[in-house]
Amino acid sequence: MAGQRGPRRDTRGIVDAPELFAHVQFRRREPAPALRPYLEHYWLIDWDLPQPYASHLVPHPSVNLVFERYPGCGDEEAGYAEVSGIGLELFTQKLEARGRVCGVQFRPGGFRPFAPGAPVSRWTGRRLPVAEVFAPPAPASAVLDPADEDERVAALDAYLLALGPGPDPRAERAMALVDLVRTDRTVLRVDALARAEGVSVRSLQRLFAAYVGVGPKWVILRYRIHEALERAGSDPAVDWAGLAADLGYSDQAHLVRDFTATIGVPPTALTAP
Known part of the structure; x- marks a missing residue:
C-alpha cells in the first residue's frame, strides 16, 4: 500500500508559519510502520505564552484525531479528545497561557478504515468527542501526561493499533x-x-x-x-x-x-x- 514515507516537511496550510513557530514548539512525528499507510503524521504542539496568540490554518482535506489540554478546553486536568472532520473554512485557534496538543493527521482517504461504519462526509465540518466516533474512547491523559515526547507517540501508536484498521x-x-x-x-x-x-x-x-x-x-x-x-x-x-x-x-x-x-x-x- 502507498504511504510509506516520513512526515511532510512543508508548511502548507499554515498562515504565517514563521510567526506560529516563534510562539509554539511544533513537531511532526512518524507513526508505527503498520499505521503509516493511513496516516500523514502525528503533530505535537506545546506552548507557554505571556500573551495570547491566534494561529490560523487553511485545513487539509484530512480528518484529525486531536488530544488537547489548555485553558477553556474541556477538562483541563484530564484533557480532551475529539475527532475533527475536514474543516471547510479558515481555522483560527486562540492560544494562551500553557497548553499541549497531540494530533493525528490521517491521509485523505485513510480515516475510513478506522471508522468503517459511516462515510467520511458525515464528519466534515464537525468536531465531535472521540467517544461518538470510536469505541473505546481514546485515553486523553495517557497521551497528554508524559513529559517524554516518545512516550506520547507510543501512546498514540498503541491506541490506533488497537482500533485495528483493516485493508480496504x-x-x-x-x-x-x-x-x-x-x-x-x-x-x-x-x-x-x-x-x-x-x-x-x-x-x-x-x-x-x-x-x-x-x-x-x-x-x-x-x-x-x-x-x-x-x-x-x-x-x-x-x-x-x-x-x-x-x-x-x-x-x-x-x-x-x-x-x-x-x-x-x-x-x-x-x-x-
Missing part, C-alpha cells in the same frame, strides 16, 4: 487519487481526473464523499490555495499572474478571489513588507 481497496484508491491531485499540477479538472481513472464523474464524487469527506473539485481547489499560500509566505516578489497560470486559473483575478475567500485577506496582505 477503495480507501487505497481514494488515497492514491488525492496524492495525485496534490502532487501533479496538471490535474486541474474533475472530468479529466475521472477520464484518467476510467470512471464517471459521479462515481468519483461518490468515492470522495465516502472516503475523503469532500468532493474532488474541493480537493483540487484546496491544494491550489495551499500552493498559493506557500508561495506568498516564501517569496514576497511572487508573480501572481504566472502562478495563476501554473495552477490552472484563467487569470490572476480568479486566483485572488479564491485566495481571499479562503484566507480572509488578499495575497498582497501576506507579501507586503
Whole structure:
C-alpha cells in the first residue's frame, strides 16, 4: 500500500508559519510502520505564552484525531479528545497561557478504515468527542501526561493499533487519487481526473464523499490555495499572474478571489513588507 514515507516537511496550510513557530514548539512525528499507510503524521504542539496568540490554518482535506489540554478546553486536568472532520473554512485557534496538543493527521482517504461504519462526509465540518466516533474512547491523559515526547507517540501508536484498521481497496484508491491531485499540477479538472481513472464523474464524487469527506473539485481547489499560500509566505516578489497560470486559473483575478475567500485577506496582505 502507498504511504510509506516520513512526515511532510512543508508548511502548507499554515498562515504565517514563521510567526506560529516563534510562539509554539511544533513537531511532526512518524507513526508505527503498520499505521503509516493511513496516516500523514502525528503533530505535537506545546506552548507557554505571556500573551495570547491566534494561529490560523487553511485545513487539509484530512480528518484529525486531536488530544488537547489548555485553558477553556474541556477538562483541563484530564484533557480532551475529539475527532475533527475536514474543516471547510479558515481555522483560527486562540492560544494562551500553557497548553499541549497531540494530533493525528490521517491521509485523505485513510480515516475510513478506522471508522468503517459511516462515510467520511458525515464528519466534515464537525468536531465531535472521540467517544461518538470510536469505541473505546481514546485515553486523553495517557497521551497528554508524559513529559517524554516518545512516550506520547507510543501512546498514540498503541491506541490506533488497537482500533485495528483493516485493508480496504477503495480507501487505497481514494488515497492514491488525492496524492495525485496534490502532487501533479496538471490535474486541474474533475472530468479529466475521472477520464484518467476510467470512471464517471459521479462515481468519483461518490468515492470522495465516502472516503475523503469532500468532493474532488474541493480537493483540487484546496491544494491550489495551499500552493498559493506557500508561495506568498516564501517569496514576497511572487508573480501572481504566472502562478495563476501554473495552477490552472484563467487569470490572476480568479486566483485572488479564491485566495481571499479562503484566507480572509488578499495575497498582497501576506507579501507586503
